[in-house]
Amino acid sequence: MTPATPLTHRETWELIPWVVNGTATPNERQDVERHLRDCADCRDEYALQMQFHAGMNAGGDVEHDAQPSLRRLLARIDTPEEQALSADAAPPARARWPQWLAAAVVVQAIGLALLGGAQLKQAGAPDAGYRTLTNAPAASAAAIRLVPSPQLSLTELSQLLAAQQLRVVEANADATILGVAPTHEAADVDAIVARLRATPGVLLAEPAAGAAHAPR
Amino acid sequence: MKSTTDIADTRTDADAFERDALRAVAHGDRAAFERLYLRHHAPLARFIARHTARRDLIDEVINDTFWIVWRKAGEFRGDSKVGTWIIGIAYRCMLKSLRSHAPVPEAADIDTDDALPGGAESSESETRELADWVRRGLALLPPEQRTTMELAYYLGQSCEEIAAIMNCATGTVKARMFHARLRLRNTLPALGGDAAQAIDTRKQPS
Numbered sequence: 001m002t003p004a005t006p007l008t009h010r011e012t013w014e015l016i017p018w019v020v021n022g023t024a025t026p027n028e029r030q031d032v033e034r035h036l037r038d039c040a041d042c043r044d045e046y047a048l049q050m051q052f053h054a055g056m057n058a059g060g061d062v063e064h065d066a067q068p069s070l071r072r073l074l075a076r077i078d079t080p081e082e083q084a085l086s087a088d089a090a091p092p093a094r095a096r097w098p099q100w101l102a103a104a105v106v107v108q109a110i111g112l113a114l115l116g117g118a119q120l121k122q123a124g125a126p127d128a129g130y131r132t133l134t135n136a137p138a139a140s141a142a143a144i145r146l147v148p149s150p151q152l153s154l155t156e157l158s159q160l161l162a163a164q165q166l167r168v169v170e171a172n173a174d175a176t177i178l179g180v181a182p183t184h185e186a187a188d189v190d191a192i193v194a195r196l197r198a199t200p201g202v203l204l205a206e207p208a209a210g211a212a213h214a215p216r
Numbered sequence: 217m218k219s220t221t222d223i224a225d226t227r228t229d230a231d232a233f234e235r236d237a238l239r240a241v242a243h244g245d246r247a248a249f250e251r252l253y254l255r256h257h258a259p260l261a262r263f264i265a266r267h268t269a270r271r272d273l274i275d276e277v278i279n280d281t282f283w284i285v286w287r288k289a290g291e292f293r294g295d296s297k298v299g300t301w302i303i304g305i306a307y308r309c310m311l312k313s314l315r316s317h318a319p320v321p322e323a324a325d326i327d328t329d330d331a332l333p334g335g336a337e338s339s340e341s342e343t344r345e346l347a348d349w350v351r352r353g354l355a356l357l358p359p360e361q362r363t364t365m366e367l368a369y370y371l372g373q374s375c376e377e378i379a380a381i382m383n384c385a386t387g388t389v390k391a392r393m394f395h396a397r398l399r400l401r402n403t404l405p406a407l408g409g410d411a412a413q414a415i416d417t418r419k420q421p422s
């Protein structure tokens with residue numbers, strides 16, 4: 001194999017995780033190592049990923065005896081097919097998303113009811129909030145993308161939003177990702193994001209600018 | 217630290233062992249089936265435990281997975297490692313199970329934050345701190361990015377293997393990994409702790 005042209009910064013960056021987890025090819029590994037010799041930035045990234053890899057494999061042991069569940073599985077295997085089928089029939093899928101969509105709409109309703117006229121003007125039309133929840137919004141007024149924990153109750157979510165003076169302006173189709181906006185214009189979005197990230201029950205908070213719309 | 221060839225050999229040996237076991241399972245060999253089950257139970261349990269704290273669900277997902285392994289062993293065509301094939305089945309079983317059950321708190325929310333005494337146990341507590349730091353970081357990622365990182369770093373799957381497991385293009389795996397790392401760089405220092413401070417001074421990638 002002829003020596004490859006030196007890797008770029010970006011190529012190295014993309015290969016680092018696979019060198020770290022031992023699945024890169026020997027050639028890829030060599031190329032990355034050559035780049036790392038001369039590039040402090042990529043060495044930093046390599047060290048960080050090594051640390052991350054170590055952290056994922058350290059601690060958090062699940063002490064979990066496999067034998068009882070293996071015995072249950074073997075019993076299931078020994079059960080005649082028809083019986084197994086009825087015993088295993090999954091309970092009707094209890095989707096949580098419609099419930100979430102409902103929750104988001106209710107939060108929106110609470111928000112609109114509490115906040116009154118000023119915010120309605122800002123949203124452009126009295127029913128703008130409702131429309132963006134059910135139809136794809138043409139232009140998003142969301143300042144922050146927020147993914148609340150699914151465990152959060154509706155009450156907790158509305159309290160959380162009220163505490164940060166936020167309202168829901170949009171949601172993705174299954175309402176797992178909310179677009180929220182401050183209820184007053186001079187709000188410091190970065191500061192709100194920082195506070196949200198420190199709030200239990202918030203899985204993700206980030207400025208919406210540049211983030212475009214919720215994936216999927 | 218192991219050399220690349222050692223790791224590659226270990227992976228190949230493990231796969232050869234598992235291919236033999238799976239062939240035996242296809243012929244109804246219970247002992248081989250139990251060996252495969254016991255080899256995969258602990259890593260799968262830990263992987264699934266990152267998504268649900270319910271022991272019964274973890275066991276259910278693993279048993280659903282191996283129920284399929286038992287029935288479909290003869291259909292394995294060998295176009296991936298046996299381990300990757302099993303993880304792919306487990307991933308689909310897990311998604312199905314999590315969708316059909318009410319969400320429950322993650323293990324991370326339950327078993328963390330019981331601070332260890334310092335001093336003599338500082339090494340152990342540093343390890344725990346590192347693990348906790350990582351767990352908090354992962355919790356901030358969107359599900360696909362988080363799972364990509366877990367499959368890569370926890371279950372040691374390659375980019376191509378993750379693409380097969382998650383049924384997406386390798387480009388998608390690379391992009392998810394890329395964005396996950398960017399986001400972790402941006403969010404982890406804010407989580408506090410020594411581990412976070414250690415990387416606080418690092419530069420953003422240009």
Ligand SMILES: [Zn+2]
Nearest residue numbers: 009012039042
């Ligand atoms: Zn570089």
